[in-house]
Each structure stands twice: as C-alpha cells, then as structure tokens.
Amino acid sequence: QVQLVESGGGLVQAGGSLRLSCAASGRTFSNYVMAWFRQAPGREREFVGGIRWSDRRTNYVDFVKGRFTISRDNAKNTVYLQMSDLKPEDTAVYYCAARSSSTIVAFSTAYDYWGQGTQVTVSA
Secondary structure, eight states, X not given: OOEEEEEOOEEEETTOOEEEEEEEESSOOTTOEXXXXXXXXXXXXXXXXXXXXXXXXXXXOGGGTTTEEXXXXXXXXXXXXXXXXXXXXXXXXXEEEEESSSOOOOOGGGOOEEOOOEEEEEEO
C-alpha cells in the first residue's frame, strides 16, 4: 500500500526558507508523478508543482516559480519541496500527492495517493 508522509513544516518569518520532505513507500515510483499541493483556510486545495520521477522533469504554478524547487532522492524514495523567499500568503497546509502517470497535471482529483499534510506558517 502506498504511503506518503510529509515533514518539515513550521513557522518561519517572511523572506525565510523551509524544506518539506515527502517520504514515499509501498511501491516503486519510477512511473509516477509526485506533486505538492497546498490549502489555506477557507480556500480550495491548489497545485504548487510536480516532478516526474523517471527524469526529474518539473512543472510549477506561476506564483512559486523562482522561489520553490521540487527534487527527488531515488535512494531515499523522498521528494522535497525547497521553499525560499516565503511570503505570508504561502501560509497553508502542504500536501504531497502521487499519481501513476508520466504527466504532471494540476488538478487534485488526478492524484491517487495523499499524505496527511504539514503546516507551513509564514509570519509578516
């Protein structure tokens, strides 16, 4: 059974950095896309970015380009979300998700597996 476990969230000041981790287990992810979503209070869950496990190809939503970077460590079966220049509007619960496909897509219903989420709070 696929399990995704996020970690690394916390409280950071605006302009600071955080790195989130998503430890994946349960199968080989070479044919998967891994993505990060976030959900702020009162808002819908939104796509942040994704990575194709096989070739590390990434795709990001415009408002995080240049600030966030997604990477993966094959040996650790872990995907990372490095966030820098954080803004108060980045405050949200961040979720890791997995999809058995080679295409990175932005809609949450396309993803089969989800982690429990990790809270990121950015203070002004």
